[in-house]
Amino acid sequence: MNEFISQSLTLPSGLTLANPIVKAAMEENLAEANRLPGPPLFRLYEQWAQGGAGLLITGNVMIDRLAMTGPGGVALEAGSDLEPFKNWARCVHTKGGKIVMQINHPGRQVFAKMGGKAWSASDVPLSMGKHSGLFAKPRAMSETDIQEVIERFSVTAWRAEQAGFDGVQIHAAHGYLLAQFLSPLTNVRQDRWGGSLENRARLLLEVIKAVKQSVSPEFSLSVKLNSADFQRGGFDVKDAKAVIAMLNDMGMDFIELSGGSYEAPAMQGRSADDRTLAREAYFLEFATQMLDVARMPLMTTGGITQRATAAAVLASGVSLVGIASALAQTPDLPVRWLQDEYASPVPKADFRDKTLSGLATMAMVRRQLRRMSDGKLPKRQIGPLFSLITDQLRLARLTRRYRRAL
Numbered sequence: 345m346n347e348f349i350s351q352s353l354t355l356p357s358g359l360t361l362a363n364p365i366v367k368a369a370m371e372e373n374l375a376e377a378n379r380l381p382g383p384p385l386f387r388l389y390e391q392w393a394q395g396g397a398g399l400l401i402t403g404n405v406m407i408d409r410l411a412m413t414g415p416g417g418v419a420l421e422a423g424s425d426l427e428p429f430k431n432w433a434r435c436v437h438t439k440g441g442k443i444v445m446q447i448n449h450p451g452r453q454v455f456a457k458m459g460g461k462a463w464s465a466s467d468v469p470l471s472m473g474k475h476s477g478l479f480a481k482p483r484a485m486s487e488t489d490i491q492e493v494i495e496r497f498s499v500t501a502w503r504a505e506q507a508g509f510d511g512v513q514i515h516a517a518h519g520y521l522l523a524q525f526l527s528p529l530t531n532v533r534q535d536r537w538g539g540s541l542e543n544r545a546r547l548l549l550e551v552i553k554a555v556k557q558s559v560s561p562e563f564s565l566s567v568k569l570n571s572a573d574f575q576r577g578g579f580d581v582k583d584a585k586a587v588i589a590m591l592n593d594m595g596m597d598f599i600e601l602s603g604g605s606y607e608a609p610a611m612q613g614r615s616a617d618d619r620t621l622a623r624e625a626y627f628l629e630f631a632t633q634m635l636d637v638a639r640m641p642l643m644t645t646g647g648i649t650q651r652a653t654a655a656a657v658l659a660s661g662v663s664l665v666g667i668a669s670a671l672a673q674t675p676d677l678p679v680r681w682l683q684d685e686y687a688s689p690v691p692k693a694d695f696r697d698k699t700l701s702g703l704a705t706m707a708m709v710r711r712q713l714r715r716m717s718d719g720k721l722p723k724r725q726i727g728p729l730f731s732l733i734t735d736q737l738r739l740a741r742l743t744r745r746y747r748r749a750l
């Protein structure tokens with residue numbers, strides 16, 4: 345039952361992982377004031393590297409410091425000092441781990457308070473009921489903006505390779521910019537970047553081509569894609585299948601399948617349409633539907649906390665098991681699974697306001713990440729309300745710091 349934890353795996357790029365367990369991306373909000381990685385992030389990643397996962401994917405790193413998913417995030421641009429990024433990769437490699445940088449552009453999912461750019465495929469704002477005002481109103485991107493974004497993705501990927509990372513993952517899920525282009529709900533353009541799925545996927549494909557040209561063939565390149573947006577009329581399973589078919593010949597190391605967006609947080613196990621997600625491994629059923637088209641390894645992330653679930657994911661033909669929250673609660677979960685079936689508890693908030701619940705659940709995870717970044721172990725018991733309040737206060741402070749830097 346636990347043999348899979350010692351089974352190594354070589355990806356198409358030649359990158360060999362000690363096992364198929366992957367720490368999925370979690371935005372850490374722990375950057376230094378200049379948006380560079382520093383000792384708190386190094387301490388956190390050292391702890392994860394010792395925890396035994398075959399691959400660590402960083403929280404999303406921004407390709408543009410003026411378009412950030414959060415005020416404490418990391419940005420890697422043409423002029424960024426590379427030394428801190430080298431240290432980040434090194435602290436994982438010296439512990440025997442592998443590290444891939446997730447790279448992202450938020451598009452319209454930026455907080456209004458932060459300022460900076462809010463770009464999207466079209467000028468469709470987020471619709472989150474009474475919370476909609478938290479987000480900036482986006483403007484539709486021009487052809488020049490689109491070309492700038494493609495260039496930025498390739499520069500960030502190239503610099504990540506220079507810094508010693510094992511690869512990059514392009515974030516095209518969770519309602520961020522590339523997902524906004526993919527979804528007919530947010531992309532109502534009538535030019536070559538909108539309309540048919542082929543047109544809506546064009547930006548993702550152009551980004552991949554540009555990244556491929558800027559890095560070496562053995563640098564791992566993967567994409568995080570929604571299996572569906574879980575919104576009526578949004579990007580759906582058949583679209584995901586078609587996009588995977590488009591990616592088949594583009595040298596992908598693996599495709600990570602997730603789902604949802606800020607409007608429909610399926611990655612937290614909640615959908616905004618009629619579909620109910622599984623209690624564990626939320627997207628496994630969708631991932632297995634992709635197996636007949638995908639010629640690259642697939643990974644699924646969401647709701648995996650138990651060894652038996654991880655084993656079931658692999659038995660279904662999916663090659664990589666993505667775990668996020670459970671590795672914030674139990675950073676050495678893979679090592680523990682070698683010994684016994686340890687089910688990591690993942691605390692979830694349950695307030696009447698579902699948006700607040702989602703924020704509190706994220707806040708509890710981030711509180712654990714902060715503890716680890718201080719060199720401490722995560723707390724076994726953690727409360728949602730205190731976590732939410734301290735998280736909001738901290739985000740307000742980081743937002744002021746970010747605005748000063750702007």
Ligand SMILES: Cc1cc2nc3c(=O)[nH]c(=O)nc-3n(C[C@H](O)[C@H](O)[C@H](O)COP(=O)(O)O)c2cc1C
Pocket residue numbers: 368369370371372402403404446515518568602611612645646647648666667668669670705706707709710
């Ligand atoms: C605090 C937090 C931050 C996250 N940041 C990112 C991110 O930067 N990029 C990303 O692709 N997913 C991000 N996620 C989503 C996770 O990668 C994952 O898809 C989701 O949490 C479901 O997996 P889990 O049930 O194992 O937590 C984040 C999740 C949490 C809890």
